Amino acid sequence: MRLVAGSRRQRLLRKGLWFRLRKILLCVLGLYVAIPFLIKLCPGIQAKLIFLNFVRVPYFIDLKKPQDQGLNHTCNYYLQPEEDVTIGVWHTVPAVWWKDAQGKDQMWYEDALASSCPIILYLHGNAGTRGGDHRVELYKVLSSLGYHVVTFDYRGWGDSVGTPSERGMTYDALHVFDWIKARSGDNPVYIWGHSLGTGVATNLVRRLCERETPPDALILESPFTNIREEAKSHPFSVIYRYFPGFDWFFLDPITSSGIKFANDENSICSHSVKHISCSLLILHAEDDPVVPFQLGRKLYNIAAPSRSFRDFKVQFIPFHSDLGYRHKYIYKSPELPRILREFLGKSEPGRQH
Helix, strand or coil: CHHHHHHHHHHHHHHHHHHHHHHHHHHHHHHHHHHHHHHHHCHHHHHHHHHCCCCCCCCCCCCCCHHHHCCCCEEEEEEEEECCEEEEEEEECCHHHHHHHCCCCHHHHHHHCCCCCCEEEEECCCCCCCCCHHHHHHHHHHHHCCCEEEEECCCCCCCCECCCCHHHHHHHHHHHHHHHHHHHCCCCEEEEEECHHHHHHHHHHHHHHHCCCCCCEEEEECCCCCHHHHHHHCHHHHHHCCCCCHHHHHHHHHHHCCCCCCHHHHCCCECCECCCCCEEEEEEECCCCCCCHHHHHHHHHHHCCCHHHCCCCEEEEEECHHHCCCCCCHHHCCCHHHHHHHHHCCCCCCCCC
């Protein structure tokens, strides 16, 4: 009798466990099917996932105090590209000036742009802020090589005020570039974009070339060809990549939100732009898990034979997967100073008086 009761209890237990498991599986399946429809109906969700401006890491830093991140030769500014839009900017002077920079105000930093040192305008990728750890480490490397580094948070990122959009991000970059050029005299100004920032960078350079004021060079770190190809190749898309109607559900909402970041189109001649008339350097790690290496290589293969670059240097530098630089650690490469020196020319940092 006990054996029968025990056996019945085990069957009921197994039945209840299977019922709960089936319920969980049905919920997961329902959610899996519902998400594409939710994104299609609310394309703003896809835009937020591309920008990730709501992800602020590191969380507990005061962007008004770059010295807290070890940048004791950096000044924090605020610029206003448009009404109701304010962007936070960091300007790091060449490392050899760090003693002179102590206690100096914004005017001193602005005047320093007219010195004999070249300037890099750095355009960061999605998520985080201008104070992100890997970004700060790159500023330090570039500063040690004798460059001014000017970077900022696009509208809607960090402590910058405004609503993110591709047009707005490009306009913010254009405003900062013009701000630099108004103070830098004849010093070279290079544009460096990373990840999503490469899309902003090529948009910016295309605009600059349209008005015949190109930068002295364009550097793209971990670039993609266009946002649709990047979204399709992103690791987050793996579970939906073979979902029926993937393009219609996931990629078309990106386009309908006005987001293109067409690096490939910006890198070649078209009816709407004369050409990108500056040298191009592409840096990409083979083990990049976010922007696949083949997209960077594909972009180079598009740009290199283009007549847009026939009078300029176009170079692709791969970093072997054994080095472990992945998506955002190319700054660690001991070869980076040599690569920049050979591509941009040697920077000769002088002292600021």
